[in-house]
Amino acid sequence: MIAITGPRQVGKTTMVNQVLDEQPAAHKLFVATDQVETISTNFTQFDFDSNDGSAYTPPPRSEEWLVHTWNKARAMARRINNGAHYILAIDEIQKIPNWSEVVKGLWDKDRIEELPMHVVLLGSSPWLMQKGLTESLAGRFERIHLSHWSxxxxxxxxxxxxxxxxxxxxxxxxxxxxxxxxxxxxxxxxxxxxxxxxxxxxxxxxxxxxxxxxxxxxxxxxxxxxxxxxxxxxxxxxxxxxxxxxxxxxxxxxxxxxxxxxxxxxxxxxxxxxxxxxxxxxxxxxxxxxxxxxxxxxxxxxxxxxxxxxxxxxxxxxxxxxxxxxxxxxxxxxxxxxxxxxxxxxxxxxxxxxxxxxxxxxxxxxxxxxxxxxxxxxxxxxxxxxxxxxxxxxxxxxxxxx
Known part of the structure; x- marks a missing residue:
C-alpha cells in the first residue's frame, strides 16, 4: 500500500489524479470518502461479493461504504488478465471510522489471494493517519509525505x-x-x-x-x-x-x-x-x-x-x-x-x-x-x-x- 499524507492544500489529490490520468480507465478507481454514488449489490453486512442488480446508495464515511468500494475494485482487478495491476485510490481515508482495521482485513485477504491490485490511501489529518498506520497497518505500507511547498x-x-x-x-x-x-x-x-x-x-x-x-x-x-x-x-x-x-x-x-x-x-x-x-x-x-x-x-x-x-x-x-x-x-x-x-x-x-x-x-x-x-x-x-x-x-x- 502507498499512504500519502500531508497538510491540506499541498497537492496530494492533484498528484494522485495526475498519475492516474496516465492509466487506462479500466485499470483505476479514485473515490473520496464523502462521495455518494448509486451502485448495485445485495450485500449483507460486510459480504459484498455477490450482485443481483438491486440498487443501493452507500452512506458516506462508513466502514460499509469502504468495504463495498474495495469489493467493486476487486471485481475490476480480477478482470485484468494482461499482467497489469488495478489501482484503487481512496481520498481522505481518515474520515471513515475504524478505517485502519477494515483496510487491514481487506488488504490481508488480497495478499492471500495474490490479487493484482495496488492501493493508495490519502489523508490530510496527520495524527489520525499516523495512528491508523502505526497501530493496525505496520509493515503493510510505504508512506509518501507531501509537505508545504518549498x-x-x-x-x-x-x-x-x-x-x-x-x-x-x-x-x-x-x-x-x-x-x-x-x-x-x-x-x-x-x-x-x-x-x-x-x-x-x-x-x-x-x-x-x-x-x-x-x-x-x-x-x-x-x-x-x-x-x-x-x-x-x-x-x-x-x-x-x-x-x-x-x-x-x-x-x-x-x-x-x-x-x-x-x-x-x-x-x-x-x-x-x-x-x-x-x-x-x-x-x-x-x-x-x-x-x-x-x-x-x-x-x-x-x-x-x-x-x-x-x-x-x-x-x-x-x-x-x-x-x-x-x-x-x-x-x-x-x-x-x-x-x-x-x-x-x-x-x-x-x-x-x-x-x-x-x-x-x-x-x-x-x-x-x-x-x-x-x-x-x-x-x-x-x-x-x-x-x-x-x-x-x-x-x-x-x-x-x-
Missing amino acids: FREMQEAFDYTLDQYIYFGGYPGSASLIGDEQRWRAYIRTSLIDPIIDKDILEHNRIHKPALLKQLFELGCGAYSGQILALSKIVDGGLLQEAGNTTTLSDYIGLLSAAELLSGLQKYASKEHRKRASPPKFNAHNTALMSALAGYTFEEAKADRSYWGRLVETCVGAHLMNTAHDECDVHYWREDGHEVDFVLSKPAKLLGIEVKSGKTGIVHKGLQAFSQTHTGSKTLLVGDAGIPVYEFLSAPAHHWLG
Missing part, C-alpha cells in the same frame, strides 16, 4: 520571487490570488485555517476549550512566530482572552504541530528534561499563515525591517521543519544570554543556524558561544554576510547538516 517549487511553478515566497508562503492553491491581497487572506483563512482547525482538529479530538486553541494559534502565528515565549507568560500575562493552564496550552501546541500549522520548538539541550522545561519558540509551518493573520500588507511588511526580519526567520524555520527527515530534529538554543535561532541535530552531528536579514558586519556571538559549548558542532549564518536566503531555501535541511 521556495524552489513555488518559483518553478508560479514564478515566485524570494520576497513573494517569504510573505505569501508555499500554498499552491493561493498563488493565483496574490495580486489581490484581500482575496488571498480570505482564502488562507476560509480554505486553509478554518477547515484544518474546525474539521481536522476539533472534530477528531476532545478539545474542552476550542476558543483557547484558536486564540493560541492566532497568537503563535500572527504575533509571535519566530519568537520564544514562555507558556506561563501567556497564561499569567493575559495574552489570551480564554483562561487556560500551561498543560492545556502545551497539548494544544502539540495538536497544531501535528496539523503542520504551528510548532513550539524546544531548546536544544543534552538532557531531555531541560528540553521539556524550556519555553517554546513559536514557528509557523508556512509563512502564509503568519502573513494572513498579522495584518501587514506585502509592501508594509517589506518596509518594516524588524517585522520582515521575523518573517524571514519564520520562513527559514518553516523550511527546516518541513524538510527535516525523521531522524533530524529542529530546536533553538539559548544559554547565558547567548542565542542561536535554530539547531539541527541527529546522532553525531550538530549544526547551529543564525538568520540575519539586517546589517552586515555584526559579530555573531551566539554562534561563537554555541560552537564553544558544543565541541565538534558546526555553525551556519543565513542571510547577509552568510549563505544567501534563496540558496538556503533551495536545499533541504539534511543537506546543510551533512
Whole structure:
C-alpha cells in the first residue's frame, strides 16, 4: 500500500489524479470518502461479493461504504488478465471510522489471494493517519509525505520571487490570488485555517476549550512566530482572552504541530528534561499563515525591517521543519544570554543556524558561544554576510547538516 499524507492544500489529490490520468480507465478507481454514488449489490453486512442488480446508495464515511468500494475494485482487478495491476485510490481515508482495521482485513485477504491490485490511501489529518498506520497497518505500507511547498517549487511553478515566497508562503492553491491581497487572506483563512482547525482538529479530538486553541494559534502565528515565549507568560500575562493552564496550552501546541500549522520548538539541550522545561519558540509551518493573520500588507511588511526580519526567520524555520527527515530534529538554543535561532541535530552531528536579514558586519556571538559549548558542532549564518536566503531555501535541511 502507498499512504500519502500531508497538510491540506499541498497537492496530494492533484498528484494522485495526475498519475492516474496516465492509466487506462479500466485499470483505476479514485473515490473520496464523502462521495455518494448509486451502485448495485445485495450485500449483507460486510459480504459484498455477490450482485443481483438491486440498487443501493452507500452512506458516506462508513466502514460499509469502504468495504463495498474495495469489493467493486476487486471485481475490476480480477478482470485484468494482461499482467497489469488495478489501482484503487481512496481520498481522505481518515474520515471513515475504524478505517485502519477494515483496510487491514481487506488488504490481508488480497495478499492471500495474490490479487493484482495496488492501493493508495490519502489523508490530510496527520495524527489520525499516523495512528491508523502505526497501530493496525505496520509493515503493510510505504508512506509518501507531501509537505508545504518549498521556495524552489513555488518559483518553478508560479514564478515566485524570494520576497513573494517569504510573505505569501508555499500554498499552491493561493498563488493565483496574490495580486489581490484581500482575496488571498480570505482564502488562507476560509480554505486553509478554518477547515484544518474546525474539521481536522476539533472534530477528531476532545478539545474542552476550542476558543483557547484558536486564540493560541492566532497568537503563535500572527504575533509571535519566530519568537520564544514562555507558556506561563501567556497564561499569567493575559495574552489570551480564554483562561487556560500551561498543560492545556502545551497539548494544544502539540495538536497544531501535528496539523503542520504551528510548532513550539524546544531548546536544544543534552538532557531531555531541560528540553521539556524550556519555553517554546513559536514557528509557523508556512509563512502564509503568519502573513494572513498579522495584518501587514506585502509592501508594509517589506518596509518594516524588524517585522520582515521575523518573517524571514519564520520562513527559514518553516523550511527546516518541513524538510527535516525523521531522524533530524529542529530546536533553538539559548544559554547565558547567548542565542542561536535554530539547531539541527541527529546522532553525531550538530549544526547551529543564525538568520540575519539586517546589517552586515555584526559579530555573531551566539554562534561563537554555541560552537564553544558544543565541541565538534558546526555553525551556519543565513542571510547577509552568510549563505544567501534563496540558496538556503533551495536545499533541504539534511543537506546543510551533512
